[in-house]
Amino acid sequence: MGKQEILLKSGTNEMELLTFLLGDQHFGVNVSKVQSILQFDPSLVTKMPNVPSAMLGMMLYRERTIPLIDLSVALDMETGLTSERQIVIVTQFNNAVSSFRVDGVNRIHRLSWDTFVPVGDFISSSNANSIVGSVHVDDSEVMVVDMENILAEIVPSMVLEEVKSELLENTNKAKRENIQIIFAEDSRMMRNNLVRILHGVGYTNIRAFDNGQKAYETLSVMCDQAESGKKDAMRLPDIIISDIEMPEMDGLTLCRKAKEDLGLKQIPVIMFSSLINEQMVMKCQNIGADGYVTKPETNKLVAMLDKMCFDG
Structure with a gap:
């Protein structure tokens, strides 16, 4: 499934958030970083030796290979779900295409940035660098993931x-x-x-x-x-x-x-x-x-x- 682009006016303090699941916990990522959403297919993944545990390997995507990261492992979460239900979010930022495996995708929400609570206001653990903030959406608290930080921990050159x-x-x-x-x-x-x-x-x-x-x-x-x-x-x-x-x-x-x-x-x-x-x-x-x-x-x-x- 490709992302649906909704153009936002400049400087209105609005953004679009794609919400997804890791286990039963809701997370989000800026739609501007999402290139596509795919069903996880293990046959497209080549494992690599001597890499961090969150790095599932290199995934074949549109005739090229890109890094595939298990987001639940990167965030130190155990979801217990099988790969048959899982989804891959393909992202593009920092001049690079990467991918992240999650447990499911919900929907896109248009929100104002002033509704977000910065991470420093409620998280003081070592995982704080991986979450940029929280926002309340549809009776759920959604943690917004810092994909750049997670990718940087696994691929420091980025x-x-x-x-x-x-x-x-x-x-x-x-x-x-x-x-x-x-x-x-x-x-x-x-x-x-x-x-x-x-x-x-x-x-x-x-x-x-x-x-x-x-x-x-x-x-x-x-x-x-x-x-x-x-x-x-x-x-x-x-x-x-x-x-x-x-x-x-x-x-x-x-x-x-x-x-x-x-x-x-x-x-x-x-x-x-x-x-x-x-x-x-x-x-x-x-x-x-x-x-x-x-x-x-x-x-x-x-x-x-x-x-x-x-x-x-």
């Missing part, structure tokens, strides 16, 4: 690129520490890794937030203080980097509200997301984003930061 030497030794490195960055990213793993990489190239003045709402509230305070003229006022950022899909406020809405409601049209905004495709590029342009980069292209992001901060 997290973020390491920066090339020419960017590390760039003449801009000494100037980078003076650039103030606001960074919004809900995935703890992705947030920590990107901050580490940016620090390594000299961008050390970063304020990181786990959702767009917190970033927007900070920007609003900065604007108020800047208008007050106080000597100790926080200075406005030089640039904003934002993921797109986040609880409470998504990145597109953050960009639109920062530029329209706060009047920060002069501050460049870069969307750094696993969901950059032709349709998403149009959405980024519609809300006034100044640039967009697909995860895990960190080198392209650093080059874009340099260009926007030093070549303008």
Whole structure:
């Protein structure tokens, strides 16, 4: 079964969630990441030696092989269901096609990001990195899975690129520490890794937030203080980097509200997301984003930061 695309307007803070089952527990994934849904066929899977237990092997899909991950194992859940009932969700993000085995698929829900509760508000266990938030749908609590984090734990090369030497030794490195960055990213793993990489190239003045709402509230305070003229006022950022899909406020809405409601049209905004495709590029342009980069292209992001901060 292929996914049914429902086009959403840019910057409305809406998303579509595909809900699925692991045992009797409800989970969800952003429809934008789903390419297709298939019945699980063990004959299409080739097992691999010396791989993590969640890695079922490589699955034949449209004349190519892609990783197949057992989501219940990745989340440390025992469902007890047989493979005859199971479903494969094929995803596309981070410039890669992958697949995840689940116990069943329910339906697609159109929701507002402000109905999501961020993971940090209710989970403190080691599995917190694999869940980005919770939302109440049809009398059930649905945990939204961080597919990027799960895939990164099994295939680490898909997290973020390491920066090339020419960017590390760039003449801009000494100037980078003076650039103030606001960074919004809900995935703890992705947030920590990107901050580490940016620090390594000299961008050390970063304020990181786990959702767009917190970033927007900070920007609003900065604007108020800047208008007050106080000597100790926080200075406005030089640039904003934002993921797109986040609880409470998504990145597109953050960009639109920062530029329209706060009047920060002069501050460049870069969307750094696993969901950059032709349709998403149009959405980024519609809300006034100044640039967009697909995860895990960190080198392209650093080059874009340099260009926007030093070549303008």
